[in-house]
Amino acid sequence: MMKFEFKAVGFIRTEHKELSGSPIQPAYAKDNTGKAEILLEYIPGLKDLEGFSHIIIIYVFDRQQQGDFKLHVVPFLDNKKRGVFATRAPKRPNRIGLSIVKVEQIKHNMIFFSGADMYDNTPILDIKPFIPDFDGNEEYKIGWLERKIDLSEKKNSDDRFR
Amino acid sequence: MMKFEFKAVGFIRTEHKELSGSPIQPAYAKDNTGKAEILLEYIPGLKDLEGFSHIIIIYVFDRQQQGDFKLHVVPFLDNKKRGVFATRAPKRPNRIGLSIVKVEQIKHNMIFFSGADMYDNTPILDIKPFIPDFDGNEEYKIGWLERKIDLSEKKNSDDRFR
Numbered sequence: 001m002m003k004f005e006f007k008a009v010g011f012i013r014t015e016h017k018e019l020s021g022s023p024i025q026p027a028y029a030k031d032n033t034g035k036a037e038i039l040l041e042y043i044p045g046l047k048d049l050e051g052f053s054h055i056i057i058i059y060v061f062d063r064q065q066q067g068d069f070k071l072h073v074v075p076f077l078d079n080k081k082r083g084v085f086a087t088r089a090p091k092r093p094n095r096i097g098l099s100i101v102k103v104e105q106i107k108h109n110m111i112f113f114s115g116a117d118m119y120d121n122t123p124i125l126d127i128k129p130f131i132p133d134f135d136g137n138e139e140y141k142i143g144w145l146e147r148k149i150d151l152s153e154k155k156n157s158d159d160r161f162r
Numbered sequence: 163m164m165k166f167e168f169k170a171v172g173f174i175r176t177e178h179k180e181l182s183g184s185p186i187q188p189a190y191a192k193d194n195t196g197k198a199e200i201l202l203e204y205i206p207g208l209k210d211l212e213g214f215s216h217i218i219i220i221y222v223f224d225r226q227q228q229g230d231f232k233l234h235v236v237p238f239l240d241n242k243k244r245g246v247f248a249t250r251a252p253k254r255p256n257r258i259g260l261s262i263v264k265v266e267q268i269k270h271n272m273i274f275f276s277g278a279d280m281y282d283n284t285p286i287l288d289i290k291p292f293i294p295d296f297d298g299n300e301e302y303k304i305g306w307l308e309r310k311i312d313l314s315e316k317k318n319s320d321d322r323f324r
Contacts, residue, residue, distance in 0.1 A: 007165050009255045094287045098260075144213055
């Protein structure tokens, strides 16, 4: 089995200490601000990032045990079992999370952003600029999620992935 | 130092055997088809994925040595040094890559997609559905890349990250 080791390059600071009640996605967390604190040794890597309105944060769902996953999950926006790769649920074969968030300010080793749907102290693996021309920018279909997204509703998580 | 271990859940099959000459991003690789071959044990996790037009593939830049990174890099679309977190360059503190690609067909354990900018045999860490309403869908700014993206040009990689 092929294994890969990565290390935290920083940590996310948010007000979400608990799974239950946290917003399920950045789109439902527009008013929630968070902070990505990058370890001091990586500060030079943040150069030029301030020109981008959105960044992709790749992080670890560290409240999940690695290896404790389900291939079928009932996601927050549904009541049917879906294949885990067709969802953003945290109980995945590799407990890797991804959020595309809006940058508000970058200061020293801190990226302040809105759309904070992660827990406090989440370990960050990578930061990448979001570039619509690279990242799709086409006609999309969203499968089982069609007609399930209503951003005017408040969508917080419950206990299902505890 | 906080470390995390992940394992390959599958492998990407493309025609790109070499760094030099591979397309630099899915947007420049629309005619390049690839295949994500998921390990047989994870097949149930692919359920419901066929309804999504685009998926996010998270993978390992396995031609890079983990730990062999640069905080300032000259990216393919530029001739100036940029902070690595403001680029998609592979020599990153964690050698994690991400591509948003268009699904053409899903068959058994294989996802056929267009926009294949990865090398052959790249280890896959995760597959997630791309959901525009979650993943931005807003007004974007793209910093140093402004005016550097012209999708009518052919953009292949060169040797700079070897």
